Each structure stands twice: as structure tokens, then as C-alpha cells.
Amino acid sequence: MRRPTPLPTPPEQETKPAPARSSRRGREDADPTGEGRPIVAATGPGGARADAADEPPETSEALTAGDVWRAARARRKALRAEIRRFTRRSRRRRLIWLCALGALVLLIGGSVAAAYSPLFAVEKITVAGASTLNAAAVEAALGDQLGTPLALVSESDVKAALIAFPLIETYALEARPPHDLVVRIVERTPIGVIESGAGFTLVDAAGVALSTTEDRPDGQPVIAVDGGIESDAFESVGLVVRSLPADVRAVVTDVSATTLDDVTLTLASGLVVVWGSAEDSAYKARVLASTMVANPAAREIDVSSPDVVVAG
Numbered sequence: 001m002r003r004p005t006p007l008p009t010p011p012e013q014e015t016k017p018a019p020a021r022s023s024r025r026g027r028e029d030a031d032p033t034g035e036g037r038p039i040v041a042a043t044g045p046g047g048a049r050a051d052a053a054d055e056p057p058e059t060s061e062a063l064t065a066g067d068v069w070r071a072a073r074a075r076r077k078a079l080r081a082e083i084r085r086f087t088r089r090s091r092r093r094r095l096i097w098l099c100a101l102g103a104l105v106l107l108i109g110g111s112v113a114a115a116y117s118p119l120f121a122v123e124k125i126t127v128a129g130a131s132t133l134n135a136a137a138v139e140a141a142l143g144d145q146l147g148t149p150l151a152l153v154s155e156s157d158v159k160a161a162l163i164a165f166p167l168i169e170t171y172a173l174e175a176r177p178p179h180d181l182v183v184r185i186v187e188r189t190p191i192g193v194i195e196s197g198a199g200f201t202l203v204d205a206a207g208v209a210l211s212t213t214e215d216r217p218d219g220q221p222v223i224a225v226d227g228g229i230e231s232d233a234f235e236s237v238g239l240v241v242r243s244l245p246a247d248v249r250a251v252v253t254d255v256s257a258t259t260l261d262d263v264t265l266t267l268a269s270g271l272v273v274v275w276g277s278a279e280d281s282a283y284k285a286r287v288l289a290s291t292m293v294a295n296p297a298a299r300e301i302d303v304s305s306p307d308v309v310v311a312g
Helices: 024-030 065-115 135-141 155-162 232-243 281-294
Strands: 124-128 168-176 180-187 190-196 199-204 209-213 222-225 252-257 263-267 272-276 300-302
Touching: 124 135, 135 155, 155 168, 190 232, 222 232, 232 252, 232 263, 232 281, 272 281, 281 300
Parallel strands: 124 180, 190 222, 222 252, 272 300
Antiparallel strands: 168 180, 190 199, 199 209, 252 263, 263 272
């Protein structure tokens, strides 16, 4: 398909030539010879240039090398100032952290040095919790700890010194700066004596021998069990005796058992109490006390079934 012939341009709409530019390229276009000679424009009436209105005035000049150098120097100067400011702030922050760390190290080091120095040496040993034991004897046994810094008191040395006192079940050390050491002990509770060829051996519920004497200690029942202190019967006897009220415990003269379910007590009045196993011992102790009050002439009371007590 052929393209239509374009319409002719009206004379009043013809494009006018663009005004000459003030740039170098514009001057070169105006001077086709390239010799750099000024071009004299035609003047109209009154001596005015005909193309003065069409040529814009020059408003800026090209940047020189000096301008670029000065701008670069100003930029470097500003950058150095910013680096100095940032470095000064970092140095100040680092100095604060170093001072705080130094103070902490000095505090910890001083505390440790003081704790291990003679300034906190043991000058007094106190034994707390002793009732049957002689507290003065225990303090004398720990005398080698005098003069030792509190932080260097050895638990193994203390334990070796306290082994000589079988009545001590547990103990704990308490340091009281600057010079006091407190030893808190828990004594073993004896439940009775076991008669043997060597005499009467006082034992606790765990079967630990506390002492041995030729004569029977006052207030301690004689324990007779099958299988010895390693048996279940002995363990059941220990639980029963420790659950008895103090007034009943004080009048018990003998405790026997062949198994863990047939513990029997004999009181100083001759009353025989069939206890049975160690289960519900606290309940059985209350039932026994009330039954003894209700039946003062009874020779035997069976509380092995505490809900059905038999007194005769």
C-alpha cells in the first residue's frame, strides 16, 4: 500500500531557524571557517543588532582545575574531622570499659586475697547441736583448724576428726568471718542395746554401734531380733521404737521380732504390746495410749490391727 503524499506546509507555519547558542559549539557552528573570527551581525535601524534577542547571554563558566582541587581538599578535611570525632568517642568508650573491668578485677582479687590471708584465720570453733556428746571434746578434736584461713578449712580434715564420735550422724560447717567457725551436728538417736559377750552395745536405727558398756544403760531397751542388725526385722524395730511417744518409750524394757511383721514390746509393768509391722506406727501409738488408760489392768494389748484393738 502506497503512503499518501504529505500536505504542503503553510507559509506561516514554516519552521524558523533556531537561534545561535552561546556555547563554544554554537560559535563554531556560526563560524564555519573555524578561524575564531567574530561574526558581525547585521544591524537594523538605530544601530541595534538584529539577532540580539535571539542569542541568550552566557550565565556560567567551565570549572577549572583549581576549583576541583579546592573541593577535594575541603572534602578530605571534613572526612579527617569526622574520623577524629569518631575515634575520640571510641577511645573514651574503651577507656570507660577498661576502668570498669579494672575495678572489678581489683575488687575480686582483693576479696580473694583477703579471704586466704591470716586476716580471716580461725580463732574460735563452736559446736552446736550437741546434747549427749561433750561439745568441748569435739572442739578440742578440731583444734588443728585454728589459725587456718576460713576459706582453706578442709572438710576432709574435719570429717577425719569427727569419725571418732560415732554419735554424730551428720554435720555442717558454717564460717562466720572474720574468725569464727561453727560446726552444726545432728546426733544419732539410739533405739536400744544389743546384748553380746562384750557387754551391751548401744545402737541407732541404722544399726550403727554408738558405744559398748559392761552394764546395761539406763532407759535403753534390750533388742532381740532374728538375723541381726542387717535384717528386715531390725529395720522394722527401729521404725517402731522411734515412733513411740516419749512416755511410752521411757518404760519399754525389751523389743523382739522374728520378722518385720511381728514386733513385740515389753513394758516395765510387765505389759506386752503386740505391735505387728511398722506400718501406721503413729496411729498405733495413739491407740495404745488410749487403750492403756481405758484398761489399766490389762496384761497384753494387741494393736497390730489398730482399728480392732484386743486388750486382755
